[in-house]
Amino acid sequence: QSVLTQPPSVSAAPGQKVTISCSGSSSNIGNNYVSWYQQLPGTVPKLLIYENNKRPSGIPDRFSGSKSGTSATLGITGLQTGDEADYYCGTWDSSLSFGLFGGGTKLTVL
Amino acid sequence: EVQLVQSGAEVKKPGESLKISCKGSGYSFTNSWIGWVRQVPGKGLEWMGIIYPGDSDTRYSPSFQGQVTISADKSLSTAYLQWSSLKASDTAMYYCARHWVGATSGGTWFDPWGQGTLVTVSS
Numbered sequence: 001q002s003v004l005t006q007p008p009s010v011s012a013a014p015g016q017k018v019t020i021s022c023s024g025s026s027s028n029i030g031n032n033y034v035s036w037y038q039q040l041p042g043t044v045p046k047l048l049i050y051e052n053n054k055r056p057s058g059i060p061d062r063f064s065g066s067k068s069g070t071s072a073t074l075g076i077t078g079l080q081t082g083d084e085a086d087y088y089c090g091t092w093d094s095s096l097s098f099g100l101f102g103g104g105t106k107l108t109v110l
Numbered sequence: 111e112v113q114l115v116q117s118g119a120e121v122k123k124p125g126e127s128l129k130i131s132c133k134g135s136g137y138s139f140t141n142s143w144i145g146w147v148r149q150v151p152g153k154g155l156e157w158m159g160i161i162y163p164g165d166s167d168t169r170y171s172p173s174f175q176g177q178v179t180i181s182a183d184k185s186l187s188t189a190y191l192q193w194s195s196l197k198a199s200d201t202a203m204y205y206c207a208r209h210w211v212g213a214t215s216g217g218t219w220f221d222p223w224g225q226g227t228l229v230t231v232s233s
Contacts, residue, residue, distance in 0.1 A: 002154070033217025037155070044205065045147075045155065047221035051212055056221065088155050092218045098171045099145070099209075099218060104154040 003028065004089055004102035011108040012079055020074045020105045022089030028100055032092045034072040036065055039104075040085045048087075049074065081109050112136040114144075114206050114224035121230045122196050129192035130227045132206030139187035140164045143209035145220060146180060146191045150202045160209045161189060196231045203228050 005023040012018040022034065036049040047056055049065035052072065064075040072089055089102040117131040134144065145160035159170040163182035170180070182189045189206055204227045207220035 033212065033215055033219075035217070035219035037220070039155075044223045044226055045207075045220075046223070047219060050210070050219040050221070051215050051217040086154075090155075090157070090219065096172070098159070098169055099157040101147075101155040101157055 002103040003093070003100050004091065006087075006089060006102040006105045008103070009106045009108065011110055013110050014079050014081060016079050017075065017077045018079060018107065020076075020087050020089075020107070022072045022074070022102045024070050024072075024091065024100075026070055027095035028070075028091050028093040029067065029072055030070040031094050034065065034067055035090045036063075036072075036074045037088045037090065038085045039088065040082075045088065076107070079109050083107060084109050112208065112222055114208065114222060116204075116206055116224040116227045119228040119230070121232070123233055124196055124198055124231055126196050126231075127192070127194050128196055128229065129190050130204060130229065132189045132191075132224050134187045134189070134208070137208070140184045143211060144182065144189045145207055145209040146178075146189075147205045147207060147220070147223075148174075148202045149205065149226075158191070158204075163187075163189065196229075198231050198233075200229060201231045 033051045037045040039045045052067040053065040062077045086104045088104045113135050143160045146158040148156040158174045159180045161168045161180045163184040179192045207223040
């Protein structure tokens with residue numbers, strides 16, 4: 001069981017918006033920045049969001065990130081079938097001095 | 111272009127040793143953290159550890175401390191992940207990735223990722 005908790009799955013229709021949550025504690029999300037990764041089926045994970053809400057070059061603004069307290073959220077608007085993937089949050093744990101990933105959330109675009 | 115190129119797939123027997131590699135290019139390998147991530151087939155990502163090639167400072171997840179060794183050769187711009195005695199439960203895809211630390215924020219993230227090395231351990 002991951003220290004960072006994500007819902008196992010979420011789903012929404014094409015064109016709609018979806019949010020994926022990542023819940024942690026004061027030693028990790030509460031006092032550190034969060035990153036998000038997309039892993040399309042059979043491919044290498046890709047960075048989507050870093051430092052809570054920054055997008056790397058090439059990531060469309062349909063993807064957004066936010067953080068409040070000990071939870072973080074990934075938002076995806078204008079859903080496309082190509083967004084079907086597993087999404088992972090990540091952060092550092094200051095008490096444990098190592099990094100963490102959430103358990104992952106499978107997004108289905110119905 | 112920043113690139114991480116990993117060594118090829120491996121098939122090993124339980125009890126055998128193994129060292130896989132990850133060669134970085136297009137950036138200052140010596141002065142950047144690099145990490146390893148495990149993904150068991152059908153499962154999620156697991157943070158294993160990171161190394162700073164400049165001084166070999168290494169941090170491990172407790173789940174992997176003592177189970178694997180992370181090292182780096184800065185002269186070859188290559189990081190390594192090794193096992194002294196493989197188990198069937200080590201069967202997984204292993205990714206290396208550049209581990210960033212925000213200069214002002216202290217935030218951390220992985221980017222880019224290597225293509226992955228599939229390790230299969232079976233008798």
